[in-house]
Amino acid sequence: MAELLATIESYLQLPYVLPTLYIVIIIAVFPLIAGYIVLLERKVMADIQARLGPMRVGPHGLLQPLADAVKLLLKEDLIPAKADWLLFWLAPVISVVAALVAFSVVPFSDWFFITDTNIGLLFILSISSVGILGIILGGWSSNSSYPLLGALRSTAQMVSYEVALGFAIIGGLMVAGTLSMQEIVRAQQEQHVWFIFYQPLAFCIYAVAAMAETNRSPFDMPEAESEIVAGYHTEYSGFRFSLYFLAEYTNIVIVSSIAITLFLGGWLRPFPNVEWLDFLNYCPAVAMLAIAAMSFLGAVREKRWMEQVGMGGLGAVFALLGLLFLLPPVLTAVQGLFWFLLKVFLIVYGFIWIRFTFPRYRYDQLMKLGWHWLIPLAIANIIVTGIVMVLL
Amino acid sequence: MPPVTPVHYLFLSMALFTIGVIGVLTRRNVIIILISIELIFNAVNINLVAFSSQFASISGQTFAIFVIVAAAAEAAVGLGIIIALFRNKETVNADEIDLMKW
């Protein structure tokens, strides 16, 4: 047994093994997570709109993402007759690959990351700019008016807001002094502060630009269904459509990850250097146990025995996880991951909340907001940051 | 097979440059001519970066950045010209654009 463990450990020491393992984990697990983000969105939407949301598949609709996935996979795969089939086929793939590749430098925790290069943040930005190609090609290759209009709008919007996004990020980078994602987090640990407190304006600009960059409401012009049907993916159906969907939600997670890493302390817990707050380290275990307790309570209230068993089982899993997390080595290991994912969840929740609260901007207003307000503000922010940094 | 040295990069760069030049000289579509010019720029960049590696000097990479800037400026102006041209002349074929004024 010890021998086996030793062999495994020696394999893990090899340079390419761990990253490959993480890549496999992320690519295998992320579509599921994206599915659950969609479920979260539907549930939050339902809650905001005084409805229940999906309730049929599994207890409280918890298995809905699986049902949706099966449905999308089994749908007929339509390619419009006059479409450019090669590009029609390629476009969603470009979108998804570009979105997923960006995960390669996201620091999920102090040990769970695929790689850490000294151009980390720039890498994410450049890869996500490749994603634009997927949209513009999807719109063009469909050979239809509405997708083309949607693609043009989308591209113009994303290219414009990329500028504001980049300038907002530079504000944070100036404080961090590095492009490496891990180093940015460490810099926040060393400087004893989240950079959002140094760069509040940059964070606000980043948040707005990120919403526009991911085509989320109130900037969902490319998909404004009351104006141009469904934008660039009007002609897509089934599996290809789900690829676009996956890319969209991946992008949301990516922009949230950048925001968290650069402004919100990455995988650090709140106040990482204040010792008397060390009890916060037990948050992962407490959170798991709280979810378990809520699941058990929910199980009691369920009517059908199937759902009682389902909720009970879910509670049991979370209770076990919570107890497991109480072991000190496990707790240390999941610490960073827990805080990172919690922050991602909160930001994604914010995205959803905003989507169901605001009306949509008009196209010219959107461009005006970007060029007249965000970009000048971001540049001013950089200049002020620079002056302050030189003076101090 | 001999180990890869900068001369390999130079040959690659030369090949890419040639492809770009062929594109510029033989195609009729102005947009594809512009795209071919981008190929030439890239060939130059490969050279610069390879030499930067050979001489362990960062200047080569710095100049590659300048080349990219020039390429961006060229693309912007070139495509602006194409749009203006197309609006007036309804064609993108280089050999049909043979008047100084219309």
Added chain:
Amino acid sequence: MPDKTFLDTNEIVINMGPQHPSTHGVLRVILKLDGEKVLGTECIIGYLHRGVEKIAENRTYTMFNPYVDRMDYVAAVSNGLGYCEAVEKLLNVQAPPRAQYVRTILTELNRISSHLLWLGTHALDIGAITPLFYTFREREEVLKIFEAYCGARLTTHAFRIGGLQYETYDGFEEQVKAFCNIFPAKLGEYEALLTGNRIWLGRTKGVGVLNTAEAIDLGVTGPVLRASGLKWDIRKAQPYAAYEEFDFDIPVGENGDTFDRYVVRMEEMRQSLRIIEQAVGRIPEGPVMAKVPKIIKPPAGEVYHSIEAPKGELGYFVVSDGSTQPYRVRIRPPSFVNLQALDRMVRGHLVADVVAIIGTIDIVLGEVDR
């Protein structure tokens, strides 16, 4: 890859509808565009034409009554009221006071439900998804009252010539009062989501301006006219039903833009609530049906009667030749007339505004096409 490029043409013509999510039915609008700017529009209507006016000539007065519900199907009660009162005028019959009060309450409830539907869909057109669900939640309460009263929710056929067919049910007043108690808070909820929202203001202020003179020239009525600054409401100008006995204000806008129309309709809901609150406390006792012969055979003659429907002036011109069937019924539908203002309102705006402006006119295609 459309046939024409975007560059070589200064004007492109695109077709919006009849299958488009935000034309509120089967309206087809042909838009002439310069880029995204609208140069002009042409509305093609008639996809929902059912010949209501012609049907009237082949039905008895009583038989035609349910047909009018199918015109503006979100404000069926108002339609019925207009028709019943027109025929009553022809017959020279007055509905008894109790019937008048109940009619007023139901019509005002209907005005609220119609405005709620407008608010939800209008907000949806501009991209705010959530208000739709809130407004439908309250509209449901109104529809429940209709259902309890006459068994139908949408095409109610609530009134009869000469009064009401049914006495109000037990608990009618309580249910209406309960609705009056919850509704102001809900109105506040909608306004919290929309009124002060900068995006909402940006999308509605200065969009689709119709000044007073233009509004009068085009003959628009209802909230669209009042938002343009003219204080004209048939409930005040030529009171019908029991409106004379209640206190209410006519909200008026200043600029005649989309935002003003929104504000006017929101305020109208408050005023409707005021009317209902006043009426529900003092519904007089008595019969609900006047003495009307079994077979309605009005004397030869003609009559025009109009009421303030939720969307504007709804007029019925009924010509009788002394037989059991009307010789001619001409209906002046508010949506149809108001829709004429679309072209004036959208010129110079962007395509995205067309959607907002169609929403703000508040058309129901059943009424436009009849």
Added chain:
Amino acid sequence: MVLHDFFFYILAAIILGGGILTITRRNAVHSAIFLVMTLIGVAGLFLHLQAEFLAAVQVFLYVGGITVLFLFVIMLVNLDEAAKQRQFNRQWGLALGCVLLLVAEVGYFLYQGRDSFSFAESSGVLLQNNTQAIAMSLYGDYLLPFEIASLLLLVAIIGAVVMAKKQI
């Protein structure tokens, strides 16, 4: 170092394949897509030469910026007609001959001087902190060219706007 060399040949194949397809496609959108292939190959080559910052800039500016600009213009300008016409101009034979002559000449000289090329021993160390080194060089030694480049971009922006606008 076999793996290292192997990557070079793969990237070279991608670059040249993409380049050849770029200049031979009928449809300009396809040309642009194969240009992207070449550009990404070149970015990979930069990574291979440990010019990480440049690789990221290459993808960011070329693929995310310039190619999108190309696609934008291709969509604005209707090329359906152009795709059906003759693709090569009349002097293509002459042009090809001249180019091949040039290639032979340059290739010959390169081949003769092949022994004078070798990678510097210290290049790995130099490029450890690639981003910082480029920043120092860009804002130190080459500050004036940097400013001139920014001016060039400004002029290009104005020029592009002036030319593409319908009425000024």
